Amino acid sequence: MKKPTPPGHRSWEMSRRAFLGGTAAVTAMASLEASGNPEGQPAPSARPFELEETTIAELQAGMGEGKYTAHGLTERYLARIAATDRTGSLPLLSVIELNPDALAIAQALDKERKEKGARGPLHGIPVLIKDNIATADRMQTTAGSLALVGAVPSRDAFVVERLRAAGAVILGKTNLSEWANFRSTRSASGWSGRGGQCRNPYALDRSPSGSSSGSGAATAANLCVVAVGTETDGSIVSPSAACSLVGLKPTVGLVSRSGIIPISHSQDTAGPMTRTVADAAALLTVLAGIDAADVATAASQGRTGLDYTKFLDADGLKGARIGVARERFFGYHAATDALVEQALEVMKSKGAILVDPASIPNAPKLDDPEFEVLLYEFKAGTEAWLASLGDRTKLRTLADLIRFNEEHQDVEMPYFGQELLRQAQARGSLSDAKYLKALASSRKLSREQGIDAVMRKHQLDALVAPTQAPPGLIDLVNGDHWLGSSSTPAAVSGYATLTVPAGYVRGLPVGLSFIGRAWSEPTLLKLAHAYEQATRHRRPPGFVPTADLRLVAGR
Numbered sequence: 001m002k003k004p005t006p007p008g009h010r011s012w013e014m015s016r017r018a019f020l021g022g023t024a025a026v027t028a029m030a031s032l033e034a035s036g037n038p039e040g041q042p043a044p045s046a047r048p049f050e051l052e053e054t055t056i057a058e059l060q061a062g063m064g065e066g067k068y069t070a071h072g073l074t075e076r077y078l079a080r081i082a083a084t085d086r087t088g089s090l091p092l093l094s095v096i097e098l099n100p101d102a103l104a105i106a107q108a109l110d111k112e113r114k115e116k117g118a119r120g121p122l123h124g125i126p127v128l129i130k131d132n133i134a135t136a137d138r139m140q141t142t143a144g145s146l147a148l149v150g151a152v153p154s155r156d157a158f159v160v161e162r163l164r165a166a167g168a169v170i171l172g173k174t175n176l177s178e179w180a181n182f183r184s185t186r187s188a189s190g191w192s193g194r195g196g197q198c199r200n201p202y203a204l205d206r207s208p209s210g211s212s213s214g215s216g217a218a219t220a221a222n223l224c225v226v227a228v229g230t231e232t233d234g235s236i237v238s239p240s241a242a243c244s245l246v247g248l249k250p251t252v253g254l255v256s257r258s259g260i261i262p263i264s265h266s267q268d269t270a271g272p273m274t275r276t277v278a279d280a281a282a283l284l285t286v287l288a289g290i291d292a293a294d295v296a297t298a299a300s301q302g303r304t305g306l307d308y309t310k311f312l313d314a315d316g317l318k319g320a321r322i323g324v325a326r327e328r329f330f331g332y333h334a335a336t337d338a339l340v341e342q343a344l345e346v347m348k349s350k351g352a353i354l355v356d357p358a359s360i361p362n363a364p365k366l367d368d369p370e371f372e373v374l375l376y377e378f379k380a381g382t383e384a385w386l387a388s389l390g391d392r393t394k395l396r397t398l399a400d401l402i403r404f405n406e407e408h409q410d411v412e413m414p415y416f417g418q419e420l421l422r423q424a425q426a427r428g429s430l431s432d433a434k435y436l437k438a439l440a441s442s443r444k445l446s447r448e449q450g451i452d453a454v455m456r457k458h459q460l461d462a463l464v465a466p467t468q469a470p471p472g473l474i475d476l477v478n479g480d481h482w483l484g485s486s487s488t489p490a491a492v493s494g495y496a497t498l499t500v501p502a503g504y505v506r507g508l509p510v511g512l513s514f515i516g517r518a519w520s521e522p523t524l525l526k527l528a529h530a531y532e533q534a535t536r537h538r539r540p541p542g543f544v545p546t547a548d549l550r551l552v553a554g555r
Contacts, residue, residue, distance in 0.1 A: 049076075049080055049222055051076055052222050055276055056121055060124075060125070063124055064118070069124070070106040070169055071107045073126055073169075073225075077126045077171055077223060077225075078098065078102065080223055081098070081171075081223050092204070092217055093195060093196045093197060093198045094198050094223065095128065096192070097173045099137070099139055099171055099172045099173075101137060105169050106126075106169045109167050119165075120166055121166075121282050121285075121286075122282070122283070123168075124167060124169060125168050125225050125226070126225050127225065127227065128171050128218050129159075129215075129228045130173065130174050131176055131192075131214070132230060133160060133230070133261075134156060134157040135170065136153055136154055137156075139172065139173055140152065140173070140194075141261070143176065143192075144193060144194050145192065145193055145194060147404045147408075150393075151393035153259065153388070153389065155259065158256035158257075158258045158259055158289070162289055163286060174215045174217075174218055175194075175195035175196070175198045176198075176210060176212060176214055176215075177189045177213055180211040180261070181210050181211040182424075184419055186419075187416050188207070188479055189211065190209070190213035190217075190474070193411050193412040195214070200217060201220050202220070202244065202544075203471075203545070204546070205546045206242075207471045207472055207480060208471070209238040209242035209471060210235060210239055211239075212227075212230060212236055219245055219275060220244060220275070220541055221540075222540060226274045226280075226282075228272065230260055230268065231267075231271060232264050233370070236248065237513060238468055238487060241468055241509060242468070242470075243509060244501045244511075244541070245538075246277050246279070246498065246500050249487075249498070250270075251269075251495055251518050251519050251521065254297070254303060255270050256294040256297050257270065258294045262382070264373065264377040264381065265377055266494065267373075276532065276538075277500065278309060278529065281309040281525050281529075284308045284521065284525075285306065285309065289305075311521075312526065312529040314529065315351075317534070318351030318352070318530075319351055319352075319353065320351075320353065320461045321355060322353070322462050323355045323455070323458055323462070323463045323464070324357055324464055324465070325465040325486065325515070326356070326357040326359055326465075327357065327363070329485075330465070330466065332469060333469035335505040339502050339505070340464075340510075343502050344464070350531075350534055358458050360450055360463065362445040363489055366488050369437075369439075369441040370491075372434065372438035376424075376429075376430060376432065377430070378420075378424045379425060379427050383397055386400070398421065402418060402422065415477070442492050443493070446489055446493035450489055451463070451489055451515065462523060463514070464513065466486060466502075467485065468485040468486070468487075469483040471509070486515070490515050495515070495516060495518050495520070496518070496519070496521050497514065497516070499511040499512065499514075501535075501538045502537060506547050506548065506549055507542075514528050
């Protein structure tokens with residue numbers, strides 16, 4: 001999640017970025033460390049990979065024809081991770097841990113396919129998931145923090161249950177901004193005490209953004225077919241834009257959060273991070289579902305059980321009314337604006353009706369109440385998570401976590417601190433009047449006086465805006481430096497948003513966001529797919545050490 005704005009601190013608002021014991025981590029990472037990171041070696045190269053940019057549908061067809069097996073695919077992706085993720089002087093560090101049972105699971109799925117047929121489109125497909133999503137297996141679930149190493153949850157997250165039931169092969173867990181980037185006012189996205197600094201495969205000295213940093217970098221680098229990220233505010237769409245991916249943040253309640261280490265029960269959700277809109281639709285089809293352990297999913301009745309790939313339409317822009325959310329979301333980076341202006345021309349050429357401008361009312365007023373809500377909900381959610389672990393952890397309270405970080409400063413706070421944890425610790429319970437007022441204000445300003453208002457006024461199918469500027473340099477001294485983004489209205493309202501590649505500035509990715517109302521995933525997928533098919537901007541990364549500043553916008 002991106003760091004919310006403390007009252008009266010505009011400079012921080014412009015740099016906030018995607019939210020959302022100790023030595024045991026060495027054992028957890030052993031399978032990855034075996035591949036090494038030799039000093040003096042060059043950065044990972046764009047090594048030839050036979051499965052590069054391959055889609056779910058293509059792999060599924062290949063398995064059906066006998067060209068591929070799940071075991072063979074899993075072997076190839078594991079080899080790709082070993083060759084790419086932890087090599088060179090600037091390692092990618094996108095994968096925090098491998099699943100020691102992945103090959104055995106894949107072999108069993110091959111046997112099942114032969115005897116009974118495929119369960120569905122994800123049968124045998126290698127998937128990576130973020131390290132704040134619980135698995136009750138031989139992997140860890142830590143949110144990147146050494147404090148949770150060894151505290152294995154008693155059951156899988158609901159989304160993991162659905163992935164397993166669909167026949168997906170979970171390859172491992174991805175690195176992330178520790179505690180989903182809700183720890184410090186000066187954090188570097190993609191850094192965690194357990195996983196180190198994840199990098200952007202398009203330029204290895206650039207930020208992958210966050211907090212789903214590893215899910216973005218790994219998917220972009222073709223270390224998996226698709227990945228699952230989580231978002232509170234920006235944590236799916238921001239790293240997706242930074243890594244030239246499709247990232248879908250669903251409506252809160254479409255995808256269960258049970259078994260996911262929380263920040264905010266008002267805003268949290270898991271969602272797809274993929275290389276194509278079609279893959280995002282296929283993954284969403286599996287992830288969406290009603291879960292008795294997450295009351296928010298009750299509102300999705302009638303919207304789960306859908307095959308979201310059925311909404312894909314290459315002519316989907318024709319006749320669509322699309323509003324251009326210029327105020328606040330344009331103007332902070334000229335080259336980004338130029339790419340989005342080109343995107344608008346493409347949409348018009350494909351028959352879209354643009355309402356320009358169609359600004360989101362009250363967007364500038366969301367930061368302060370959102371920040372207050374998140375501080376309260378993070379404290380409550382973190383302590384509920386720790387309680388769910390029982391005697392598998394000695395931590396019981398947020399104060400215990402703060403103390404752990406202080407006692408392990410050399411590994412947990414070598415670059416930045418835990419100011420947000422301390423601010424959250426100072427908050428009271430969810431019955432406090434201050435919290436209730438902030439929550440009511442957030443919902444009102446973002447929904448009926450925000451997204452709903454502008455879409456109703458102009459009878460829109462969706463809004464569009466730049467997702468953010470190109471990724472900035474990794475800075476472990478000063479923290480992230482981001483110029484602007486468009487994730488907050490959809491995040492605070494709990495509505496859907498989807499980012500899709502819009503081109504490159506000096507070789508660095510830029511994304512275009514489609515923003516909708518609650519339960520608008522079918523429409524957003526249709527529009528984004530049509531735009532994607534008309535432009536086909538995505539290209540695989542080159543793993544260059546630094547961006548080539550001789551390139552110009554659009555290259």
